[in-house]
Amino acid sequence: MEILVCVRRVPDTSENEIQLNSAGNDIERDDLVYSINEPDNYAVEEALQIAAKAGGNVTVVTVGGDDDEEVLRREMAMGANHGVLISDDAFKGSDGRGIATILKAFVQKSHFDLILTGIQAEDGGAQVGGMLAALLDYPFASLVNAITVLDGGKLKVSREIEGGNREMNEIDLPCVLSIQTGINEPRYVGMRGIRQVASVEIPTFGASDLGVDTGTVGQAGAKVKRMDYFVPALGKGAEILQGSQEQIIDKLIELMKAKGGLN
Amino acid sequence: MLSSLATSIAIVYSTSDVLPFQEMSSIMLEALQSPAQTTYWLISGRVLFLVINLLGLACFSYIVTKRLTPLVRGEHDFRFDRPWIRLERLLQFWLGQWKHPRYRTAGIIHILIFSGFILLATRAFSLLILGISENFALPDSASGIGLAYQIVADYAATIVFICMVIAAVRRIVFKPARYEVPAQYGKGHKTDAIFLLALIAFLMFSESFFEATRVAMLAQQGHTEFLAAFSLSWVLKNALSSASLPALWNLHRGAYLLDVLTFYFLLCYRPFGIQFHVETSLFNVYFAKLDRGTVKPVRWGVSDEHLDQVKSFGVKKFEDFTWKHMLDFYSCADCGRCSDNCPANAAGRPLSPRFLTIKARDYSFQHYPMFGSPSNGTPLVGGIYSEDEIWSCTTCGACEEECPLMIEYIDKIVDLRRGLVDDGNVPKSIQKALKALESRGNPYGKMEKKKADWTRDKEFQATCDVKILNGDNAADTLYFVDSITSYDDRIQAIGRATARILDATGKNFGILGAAEKDSGHEVRRFGEEMLFMALRDHNVEAIKASGVQRIVTADPHAYNALKHDYKDVPPVEHISQVIAREVKSGNIKFNPVENADEVYAYHDPCYLGRHNQVYDDPRDVLDAIPGLKRVEMSRCRDRSFCCGGGGLMLFYEPKEEQRMGVKRVQMAAEAGANVIVTACPFCMVNMEDAIKVAGMEGKMTAIDLTELVDKQISRESAKTGRTEQFAESGKCLTV
Numbered sequence: 001m002e003i004l005v006c007v008r009r010v011p012d013t014s015e016n017e018i019q020l021n022s023a024g025n026d027i028e029r030d031d032l033v034y035s036i037n038e039p040d041n042y043a044v045e046e047a048l049q050i051a052a053k054a055g056g057n058v059t060v061v062t063v064g065g066d067d068d069e070e071v072l073r074r075e076m077a078m079g080a081n082h083g084v085l086i087s088d089d090a091f092k093g094s095d096g097r098g099i100a101t102i103l104k105a106f107v108q109k110s111h112f113d114l115i116l117t118g119i120q121a122e123d124g125g126a127q128v129g130g131m132l133a134a135l136l137d138y139p140f141a142s143l144v145n146a147i148t149v150l151d152g153g154k155l156k157v158s159r160e161i162e163g164g165n166r167e168m169n170e171i172d173l174p175c176v177l178s179i180q181t182g183i184n185e186p187r188y189v190g191m192r193g194i195r196q197v198a199s200v201e202i203p204t205f206g207a208s209d210l211g212v213d214t215g216t217v218g219q220a221g222a223k224v225k226r227m228d229y230f231v232p233a234l235g236k237g238a239e240i241l242q243g244s245q246e247q248i249i250d251k252l253i254e255l256m257k258a259k260g261g262l263n
Numbered sequence: 264m265l266s267s268l269a270t271s272i273a274i275v276y277s278t279s280d281v282l283p284f285q286e287m288s289s290i291m292l293e294a295l296q297s298p299a300q301t302t303y304w305l306i307s308g309r310v311l312f313l314v315i316n317l318l319g320l321a322c323f324s325y326i327v328t329k330r331l332t333p334l335v336r337g338e339h340d341f342r343f344d345r346p347w348i349r350l351e352r353l354l355q356f357w358l359g360q361w362k363h364p365r366y367r368t369a370g371i372i373h374i375l376i377f378s379g380f381i382l383l384a385t386r387a388f389s390l391l392i393l394g395i396s397e398n399f400a401l402p403d404s405a406s407g408i409g410l411a412y413q414i415v416a417d418y419a420a421t422i423v424f425i426c427m428v429i430a431a432v433r434r435i436v437f438k439p440a441r442y443e444v445p446a447q448y449g450k451g452h453k454t455d456a457i458f459l460l461a462l463i464a465f466l467m468f469s470e471s472f473f474e475a476t477r478v479a480m481l482a483q484q485g486h487t488e489f490l491a492a493f494s495l496s497w498v499l500k501n502a503l504s505s506a507s508l509p510a511l512w513n514l515h516r517g518a519y520l521l522d523v524l525t526f527y528f529l530l531c532y533r534p535f536g537i538q539f540h541v542e543t544s545l546f547n548v549y550f551a552k553l554d555r556g557t558v559k560p561v562r563w564g565v566s567d568e569h570l571d572q573v574k575s576f577g578v579k580k581f582e583d584f585t586w587k588h589m590l591d592f593y594s595c596a597d598c599g600r601c602s603d604n605c606p607a608n609a610a611g612r613p614l615s616p617r618f619l620t621i622k623a624r625d626y627s628f629q630h631y632p633m634f635g636s637p638s639n640g641t642p643l644v645g646g647i648y649s650e651d652e653i654w655s656c657t658t659c660g661a662c663e664e665e666c667p668l669m670i671e672y673i674d675k676i677v678d679l680r681r682g683l684v685d686d687g688n689v690p691k692s693i694q695k696a697l698k699a700l701e702s703r704g705n706p707y708g709k710m711e712k713k714k715a716d717w718t719r720d721k722e723f724q725a726t727c728d729v730k731i732l733n734g735d736n737a738a739d740t741l742y743f744v745d746s747i748t749s750y751d752d753r754i755q756a757i758g759r760a761t762a763r764i765l766d767a768t769g770k771n772f773g774i775l776g777a778a779e780k781d782s783g784h785e786v787r788r789f790g791e792e793m794l795f796m797a798l799r800d801h802n803v804e805a806i807k808a809s810g811v812q813r814i815v816t817a818d819p820h821a822y823n824a825l826k827h828d829y830k831d832v833p834p835v836e837h838i839s840q841v842i843a844r845e846v847k848s849g850n851i852k853f854n855p856v857e858n859a860d861e862v863y864a865y866h867d868p869c870y871l872g873r874h875n876q877v878y879d880d881p882r883d884v885l886d887a888i889p890g891l892k893r894v895e896m897s898r899c900r901d902r903s904f905c906c907g908g909g910g911l912m913l914f915y916e917p918k919e920e921q922r923m924g925v926k927r928v929q930m931a932a933e934a935g936a937n938v939i940v941t942a943c944p945f946c947m948v949n950m951e952d953a954i955k956v957a958g959m960e961g962k963m964t965a966i967d968l969t970e971l972v973d974k975q976i977s978r979e980s981a982k983t984g985r986t987e988q989f990a991e992s993g994k995c996l997t998v
Contacts, residue, residue: 012698012702012708014695014699015699015703015708015709016708016710017710031710031711031712033702033708035702078687185691186694187686187687187689188684188687188688188689188694188697189687190684190685190687190697190791191701191791191793191794191796191797192570192571192576192685192793193687195571195793196571
């Protein structure tokens, strides 16, 4: 099975203190460290596990710049067979639909049975997977937390629904799935693994390579434009209990009783 | 005795003409013969024993060759250096049985058995030869040495025999807990142990019986031969004094045959179990690891630059162990001392060093069988070991400290972890910390520019200005702070106390600030060698660039890393060593302890104590504080009980019944202490957590040595020339 995983490099939320810049239109990007978007990492692990069982190759692709090569290498160190960087000045400022359009062009140039994305990018809006499926006219399932390969070009996928329940679906290949975190335990990628793929050639495709109409993507083609970032004002209703541990516990029990949480 | 036997036979021969028994019956004639000269079921004794000897030796050689097969296939291990030191340690730990008395009863029994074996080796050898050649005697009993040896050997055999009985009684009646085999590790080892004890006891008995019958026969012929009074031979000889000559003769011949058979059976049986250590211990102790606190390289003989070419890291299959580590498996005597001292085992984690070894030994026996070809290549983790087992170790070194046979555990654990890391099998909580170490240089993922924030506390900054050695400032002493002290809100206090102490003693010191990355001590011990190397290389560069002449740290993990894992950095000291020296020279004086109810117990951090042998300095410092009452916990110094582990271990979520730290604070309470003094930031985290978990808040407190010193130091006496008075709060004022 040929599997494509669409990945993205994002500021690592656990290792950065995210602050707005003075203009308020972006976050402060000095001193940021980036890493693979965590849900994408689960998607790659899932792809590797499927390929290990069903055979085939795993390709990771990202739309970005030279810096983003880093995450492709990390996923290749994890075990992905190929990495592809899609990069063009004309792609800068693309909205979700723009990214999906670019990826669609790449998918159509090649052959993939299964396309995975993370459930959402940590700095994004969970748009690309669904849009890519629609543009390709492929079936789509979101919030996937288990995949079983069935005979006859089908998959059995489990989707996480409200309350932690699961919904089982059969889906035809080729298809696009957005992967929920927790579907597996992604393997560790050590320094050694990354060094071993450090010199592997990563092909780069631009707009002309993919035959993408630059008018439909990038800043020019974006129909969703980011206007502002803001930190929500502190609301009311939250109370921080003060005092010794015993006093805090007493107050908490009192409050819970008063609000009907305890009988 | 053997020699005397041979000689006495010769004497009997030479004098037989003049004996009053000229018309001796055929039995009588035979009574004077050696086993070589006699016949067994019409077979000449000489032929029979030649065959038994050759067969026995051939079997033993075959078995040992088979046992050596995996060692030949194992990884390299460089253990041939420093022969004099190795010889010295051989004399101390093997011949001198240095570690045995750590367990009093078992230790003394073992020393007696061991000495017995050493003393009886000559006799056993002579005895075997006697079956082939009646003229062989060593040493010559005509000499005083020969007689002395005879007496010593008689007593030795008796003592070994008695020790076997005592050991069996201990096993059967007293059942020391450390010999128990927990259900998850299979069935008990008692039967095998008793069987081996019985075999040795029988060997001692048959040797003595052979001797006793001979002397009894001679006695009946009017020859009185000396037997060591109350020895086993003496008792048996007296018991047999009324037996008829033919009966004695048959018993004598029979005893010899059984003795030889038992000897070879035991020799060939030993390599199948714990008694193999009789043969391997000599080599295991000689080739034992010499350098404390270090971790073996990924591959011996492969330099850091060439590590990229190594196909697989660490131990994944049995053959990835080094030959010495395989020898360790063979050498284990199953005494259980390692696990008895292992804090992970005590806390109910799925780790028992004893079974780490026993399981590997059994694997080796199973996969390298006596007949047929070896089957190998199966993964160890997931096979005989579980992942949790391998991550449960805090590398505290208690097992290694205790092992009388110098078996190594930490290097094996690290190698197994290297294998897991190489395959990507790392617990998620540790993955996050490793990832943060890679991108931010600390396991918390905190920003580099905030590394020196602990010095910017206003109150502190007003009293103590810590220089950042970033090119603009210079100093001769570097205070290597490390991650936890830099970033952890509680532990930052240790950093500030350390800085104030350095300041009070007039040290010209500074820190690296943002340029300092984690020492990587646990990164290496968690098996991520390449990341460790990157951190180390970065720090070495930064330290060199700072131009300092010495390094001080308050973190024993950083201390161990800088001392043993780093190369080409200035000499490093732990702050307790610095303080102890300043106290000794009179540079530091202390105010008396204010609260007379406080009783202090010092907890030895593993990487300061066991791994670096710094036991006395912190105690000397405590004892220099006037009015400080100090008690020792029963487990102290080299038997200190790990608090739960430092560095990345704080990120690991172990499966355990109880926290190690809880056990430790309970030990402190048992010792009558209400203040635990540590000298390690990780100990502090674990102890304070444990006090809460154990519900001992208000009854027990933990304080770092630096915090205590900072509190008690008399600033008036500190010969700094620039610090004078200090505020009530115990903080220094720089003027």
